[in-house]
Amino acid sequence: MSEREACGALARRNAVAKVGAGILLSLLLLVAVDPVTPLVALVLELLVVPFAGVGYGLLLRRSWPLLVGAVSVFVITVLFGAPSGSPVAALGPFEITSDALVAGLGFAVRLLALALPGILAFATTGATELADALIQQVRVPARFAIGALAAFRLVPLLMAEWRTLTLARRARGIDAGANPFARLRLFAGTAFALLVGAIRRGTRLAVAMEARGFDAGVPRTVARPVSFTLADALVVAGAVAIVAVSMLVSVGTGTFAPLW
Amino acid sequence: MTARGFGWRYAGRRAWAVRDLDLTIGAGERVLLLGASGAGKSTVLAAFAGLLADDSGERAGTVSVGGRDPREARAEVGMLFQDPQTSLVLERSGDDVAFGLENHGVPTAEIWSRVDSALAEVGFPYPRERPTHALSGGEQQRLALAGALVMRPGLLLLDEPTANLDPLGADLVRTLLKGLTGQTMVLVEHRVAEAVPLVDRVIVISPDGVLADGDPERVFAAHGADLAAQGVWVPGATGGAPRRAMRPRGDTLLRADGVGFRHRGSTVPVPYGIDLEIAEGEVLAVRGPNGAGKSTLALLLGGLLRPTHGDVTATAALAGGDARTPPWRWRAATLAGHIGSVFQSPEHQFVTSRVRDEIALGGVPAETVDDLLTRLRLERLAEANPWTLSGGEARRLSVATALARAPGLLVLDEPTFGQDRRTWWELIELTARLRDDGRGIVVVTHDGDLVDVLADRELHL
Numbered sequence: 001m002s003e004r005e006a007c008g009a010l011a012r013r014n015a016v017a018k019v020g021a022g023i024l025l026s027l028l029l030l031v032a033v034d035p036v037t038p039l040v041a042l043v044l045e046l047l048v049v050p051f052a053g054v055g056y057g058l059l060l061r062r063s064w065p066l067l068v069g070a071v072s073v074f075v076i077t078v079l080f081g082a083p084s085g086s087p088v089a090a091l092g093p094f095e096i097t098s099d100a101l102v103a104g105l106g107f108a109v110r111l112l113a114l115a116l117p118g119i120l121a122f123a124t125t126g127a128t129e130l131a132d133a134l135i136q137q138v139r140v141p142a143r144f145a146i147g148a149l150a151a152f153r154l155v156p157l158l159m160a161e162w163r164t165l166t167l168a169r170r171a172r173g174i175d176a177g178a179n180p181f182a183r184l185r186l187f188a189g190t191a192f193a194l195l196v197g198a199i200r201r202g203t204r205l206a207v208a209m210e211a212r213g214f215d216a217g218v219p220r221t222v223a224r225p226v227s228f229t230l231a232d233a234l235v236v237a238g239a240v241a242i243v244a245v246s247m248l249v250s251v252g253t254g255t256f257a258p259l260w
Numbered sequence: 261m262t263a264r265g266f267g268w269r270y271a272g273r274r275a276w277a278v279r280d281l282d283l284t285i286g287a288g289e290r291v292l293l294l295g296a297s298g299a300g301k302s303t304v305l306a307a308f309a310g311l312l313a314d315d316s317g318e319r320a321g322t323v324s325v326g327g328r329d330p331r332e333a334r335a336e337v338g339m340l341f342q343d344p345q346t347s348l349v350l351e352r353s354g355d356d357v358a359f360g361l362e363n364h365g366v367p368t369a370e371i372w373s374r375v376d377s378a379l380a381e382v383g384f385p386y387p388r389e390r391p392t393h394a395l396s397g398g399e400q401q402r403l404a405l406a407g408a409l410v411m412r413p414g415l416l417l418l419d420e421p422t423a424n425l426d427p428l429g430a431d432l433v434r435t436l437l438k439g440l441t442g443q444t445m446v447l448v449e450h451r452v453a454e455a456v457p458l459v460d461r462v463i464v465i466s467p468d469g470v471l472a473d474g475d476p477e478r479v480f481a482a483h484g485a486d487l488a489a490q491g492v493w494v495p496g497a498t499g500g501a502p503r504r505a506m507r508p509r510g511d512t513l514l515r516a517d518g519v520g521f522r523h524r525g526s527t528v529p530v531p532y533g534i535d536l537e538i539a540e541g542e543v544l545a546v547r548g549p550n551g552a553g554k555s556t557l558a559l560l561l562g563g564l565l566r567p568t569h570g571d572v573t574a575t576a577a578l579a580g581g582d583a584r585t586p587p588w589r590w591r592a593a594t595l596a597g598h599i600g601s602v603f604q605s606p607e608h609q610f611v612t613s614r615v616r617d618e619i620a621l622g623g624v625p626a627e628t629v630d631d632l633l634t635r636l637r638l639e640r641l642a643e644a645n646p647w648t649l650s651g652g653e654a655r656r657l658s659v660a661t662a663l664a665r666a667p668g669l670l671v672l673d674e675p676t677f678g679q680d681r682r683t684w685w686e687l688i689e690l691t692a693r694l695r696d697d698g699r700g701i702v703v704v705t706h707d708g709d710l711v712d713v714l715a716d717r718e719l720h721l
Binding site for chain 2: 172222
């Protein structure tokens with residue numbers, strides 16, 4: 001989420017509204033364990049995608065690990081689920097039943113419907129925007145939010161450092177070959193060196209922030225005021241609406257099954 | 261700004277970083293703070309910036325800025341650090357400049373006009389939305405300076421602001437500093453010759469107070485030789501004759517044919533199409549601006565990266581039977597026996613907790629270890645932890661570790677970076693001797709003096 005990839009209607013909305021709507025949507029969907037509620041929600045979510053200013057291509061790029069997860073959940077449930085219902089086909093030692101198919105599909109759809117709002121929220125939200133909104137709307141202390149933001153900036157530096165440390169060990173004549181214990185030891189040693197380097201960097205950054213008055217003791221002002229507008233409220237309302245419609249459909253078709 | 265009998269001892273240290281320091285710097289003065297490494301220069305700057313926390317050490321005497329405790333005068337003091345990567349806080353350039361204004365409670369309505377004028381003052385060539393990670397080192401340092409100037413500080417403290425930059429970036433920052441008017445400026449800088457034109461007063465300190473103080477010409481005339489002996493870079497020549505190869509180059513050791521490397525996620529290979537040969541008994545210097553792929557080339561020649569384009573091949577003169585496969589395929593132990601690589605930051609290569617163990621790593625015989633400890637003046641530190649060494653000592657140790665397995669080829673990445681004059685000459689002498697022993701040496705460097713004094717050939721990327 002370090003950099004906002006999308007620019008569109010949703011990208012301009014308050015970060016807290018987006019993340020809040022995403023969490024709300026996911027939590028409410030947890031209540032229903034039938035396959036119809038998440039299926040309807042997923043369809044509605046996908047319909048909202050273009051209005052969010054997120055292309056389906058970008059969405060696919062962001063969510064391919066999730067799709068892999070959903071397919072695995074489906075396959076595992078179908079192959080190893082409790083054998084009940086009418087047999088549909090046989091795959092070697094596995095008997096595939098209609099109940100297992102429905103359950104597998106249900107799990108997969110549920111996973112997608114739960115995760116998609118979060119992906120949308122973070123694809124349209126920059127880290128800076130989120131920190132700004134957290135400070136201004138949720139009253140998260142700036143010390144924490146800006147500190148986390150600054151630390152976040154060090155991540156790519158540490159990744160480059162890890163590569164350098166790995167090469168430096170090879171240059172010193174150290175490699176692990178195929179021995180798993182040697183590998184583990186080498187990994188631990190490199191990780192320790194990375195940690196020492198990270199602490200040094202973090203300290204330097206903290207000093208630089210202090211020199212710029214991060215702990216000045218006067219009330220902080222904000223360079224980027226963030227407001228919570230009607231449109232932001234509509235984002236949250238939209239999330240609630242999606243859940244409501246999904247549940248109405250599943251109740252109406254007589255398939256709704258609550259968690260308890 | 262004044263210091264009266266100021267002293268500071270970091271918690272857990274026996275020696276004072278600095279003590280008995282008395283100095284007064286008037287408004288508008290431009291001062292170069294000099295001293296051998298370990299003289300306490302950075303500590304003095306940190307004290308004036310109000311960055312020495314009471315719980316991190318012991319204090320003696322007083323420092324004040326405009327008659328006040330520096331911790332209360334922080335809004336009037338701007339500070340620029342050595343490494344811009346760890347001084348920038350936010351993702352977008354404009355937001356980063358605004359950071360100090362937010363912290364000091366400047367009203368939102370005022371913030372952006374002040375950000376824009378600070379960016380204009382440093383000649384920042386991009387819009388405020390420019391991501392800070394997309395800037396070069398020199399541009400990042402300019403942005404960091406804008407972040408300091410935006411507070412309109414009366415006092416500007418600069419801690420080696422050009423040390424991490426390539427010559428082009430360093431020039432950019434120095435030009436900018438020269439053009440600044442109105443601020444009192446205190447500068448700590450290693451390479452004095454470049455810094456002198458920026459100042460009108462030089463103060464030389466040691467851990468025991470002020471050694472010399474006055475206008476640059478007089479200070480260097482009176483104390484130049486002393487300072488040079490202590491390792492301070494004084495203006496003028498490097499102070500020694502070039503070291504040329506004693507005999508003609510021998511057999512070729514390593515060959516690069518059309519070598520290039522494309523980093524993951526990037527579309528163009530950098531460097532690309534490099535052809536070179538390196539032979540016994542010669543020093544090849546590789547130069548070029550930051551981002552030209554010098555360090556990557558060092559890794560490719562050192563057998564640490566597999567080239568994505570072209571081939572790096574060792575000759576039998578370097579590696580005997582191992583030369584049948586390219587260096588990047590060799591096991592690490594084989595590689596270290598044929599090619600020694602010394603990285604830019606010595607700490608990256610330390611893997612043990614004792615200097616002696618560091619050299620002995622991989623079964624190096626005790627006589628060789630003792631010999632190297634003596635040759636590189638590390639005997640006294642044999643039991644020390646490598647992480648506690650000073651910059652010069654750590655550099656000497658990293659060279660010693662590369663030499664321990666007697667490789668025929670050495671690849672050095674910025675070996676003289678940040679070194680004082682004394683260590684600089686030691687490294688030059690050592691490299692010249694290794695060349696005369698018949699080793700091939702590749703030096704990747706920005707250091708023009710090193711190239712003038714030592715290199716037999718030069719490759720410009």
